[in-house]
Amino acid sequence: MHGPYETKKCGCPFKLKGEQMATNENWQLFVHNGRHNHKIDVYSHGHAQAARLTEEQLQQTEQFRKSHVPPRNILRFFREQDVGCAVSAQKIYNVVVKIKRNQM
Numbered sequence: 001m002h003g004p005y006e007t008k009k010c011g012c013p014f015k016l017k018g019e020q021m022a023t024n025e026n027w028q029l030f031v032h033n034g035r036h037n038h039k040i041d042v043y044s045h046g047h048a049q050a051a052r053l054t055e056e057q058l059q060q061t062e063q064f065r066k067s068h069v070p071p072r073n074i075l076r077f078f079r080e081q082d083v084g085c086a087v088s089a090q091k092i093y094n095v096v097v098k099i100k101r102n103q104m
Contacts, residue, residue, distance in 0.1 A: 010037065010038055011037065012036050012037050012038060013033045013035050013036070013037060014033055014034065014035060014036050015031075015032035015033040016029060016030065016031055016032065017029070017030045017032060018030075052087075052091075053087055053091065053092075053095060057078060057087070058095065060074075060077075060078075061074055061092065061095050061096065061099070062099055064077070065096055065099050065100075071089065071092040071093050071096050072089065072092075074092050074096075075087065075089050075092045078092075
């Protein structure tokens with residue numbers, strides 16, 4: 001199990017902690033350890049954050065689904081719109097399943 005400061009896969013010692021200030025809605029960021037034990041990835045494909053659909057893509061996926069567009073074609077559309085799109089086919093399928101569940 002990973003604590004609030006631990007990385008998931010490579011045991012990197014890099015640690016940040018953010019705290020919301022009590023006096024307002026601002027946040028303060030603390031660097032506990034600024035070192036990494038690996039190279040920084042320039043290619044973000046496969047990373048959870050990069051693989052997320054934007055709000056616009058979620059709305060488009062829902063519209064495509066209503067028009068019975070297959071998930072593979074939805075993914076093709078996103079990749080044609082944005083060559084650097086890191087969304088995976090599995091993510092599209094998961095969103096389509098979620099949309100179907102919500103329509104029941």
